[in-house]
Amino acid sequence: MNVSNFSFPSKDLNSSYQTDSLRVYRVMYEYVLPIIVFVGLAGNISSIYLILFDKQMRKVSSSVFLTSVLAADTGMLMSLFLVWIESLGYPVNHLPAVCRINVYLTYVFGFLSIWYVVCITVETFITICHPTKIKQMCTLFRARAVAVVLLVTALVLYAVAPIITEAQGVPHSNSTKMCLPIAKYAHLLQLVYYADLVLTLLVPFALLIILLTFMTVAIVRSIKRKQQRTIKKTNEDYTHSSIRQLPQVRVAKMLYILSVSVVFLNIPSHCFKLKSLIAENTQLSEKESFIHLLLLFLSYTSFTVKFFICTACSKNFRKLIDEHCCFARVIRYHTVPQQTMETST
Numbered sequence: 001m002n003v004s005n006f007s008f009p010s011k012d013l014n015s016s017y018q019t020d021s022l023r024v025y026r027v028m029y030e031y032v033l034p035i036i037v038f039v040g041l042a043g044n045i046s047s048i049y050l051i052l053f054d055k056q057m058r059k060v061s062s063s064v065f066l067t068s069v070l071a072a073d074t075g076m077l078m079s080l081f082l083v084w085i086e087s088l089g090y091p092v093n094h095l096p097a098v099c100r101i102n103v104y105l106t107y108v109f110g111f112l113s114i115w116y117v118v119c120i121t122v123e124t125f126i127t128i129c130h131p132t133k134i135k136q137m138c139t140l141f142r143a144r145a146v147a148v149v150l151l152v153t154a155l156v157l158y159a160v161a162p163i164i165t166e167a168q169g170v171p172h173s174n175s176t177k178m179c180l181p182i183a184k185y186a187h188l189l190q191l192v193y194y195a196d197l198v199l200t201l202l203v204p205f206a207l208l209i210i211l212l213t214f215m216t217v218a219i220v221r222s223i224k225r226k227q228q229r230t231i232k233k234t235n236e237d238y239t240h241s242s243i244r245q246l247p248q249v250r251v252a253k254m255l256y257i258l259s260v261s262v263v264f265l266n267i268p269s270h271c272f273k274l275k276s277l278i279a280e281n282t283q284l285s286e287k288e289s290f291i292h293l294l295l296l297f298l299s300y301t302s303f304t305v306k307f308f309i310c311t312a313c314s315k316n317f318r319k320l321i322d323e324h325c326c327f328a329r330v331i332r333y334h335t336v337p338q339q340t341m342e343t344s345t
Helices: 015-052 061-087 096-129 131-137 140-157 183-228 235-244 252-278 286-303 306-313 315-324 326-344
Strands: 165-169 177-181
Touching: 015 061, 015 286, 015 306, 015 315, 061 096, 061 140, 061 286, 061 306, 096 131, 096 140, 096 165, 096 177, 096 183, 096 252, 177 183, 183 252, 252 286, 252 306, 306 315
Parallel strands: none
Antiparallel strands: 165 177
């Protein structure tokens, strides 16, 4: 996914539509995009802080992947920040050095963002479908090793991206430059594009859909078993009770919802992209341009919502927010005397 550039509707459209379309584009890029960016940055950085500074959270293997995906999402939001700056008339991302660095990091962060979600989904799959293997498979060492391997893979895999891209002069303009692929590397660019398409779209989303389907079936079956279970206690009940105490099990619901949200927020945009690619449609119609814009911004929200999902679905995460939030501490400080007095009476 490369968000370093954006373009307005084609000049081939009639003038009245072009005016309305440009107005919609400007509203989306100048007002909606900064909301997505700044809310996402605040939420992701806060989440990373809470996870890293809590001893219990640091001991859970899924926290490694959660922290990693939040960091990758933060990188993607910084690329979107440059897009927003450009929409205001400051094309910083078209400066020579910024151009190449931004293109490279956008590819890297895009790859890491989706594959760390796949890792989270695999851990959740083990937790829900094979709970007896949690201690064996979901270890802190293994999670850190996988996270590092993915990082190194992304850095090496996309090393060619800044080589085939540069800030180039625009025809009929001596001062204006745009971050564009170098013409002589067109074949290499096409190779990178299709490799990225497979590695960040087809393969990971196929895995996510398959794993989430198995998990959903397992959850439905589990609910049915609970409804049919008798009240008397058995050794099996004791085993299930001990499994439920594992930290991976306690965060499974949150991670499951997080994976589902990533799929649902990105699938529409990816399906539209594949449809256009298969149809070899390089020129979008008025309706298609508008739909593409909405779906693109919907996919951008996937970099922002994880903080809210963690807050809504995890009691421990809400507890961490309460412990680290200055406002919450002030309220708690002022209510302690009253609570103490009430308990003493």
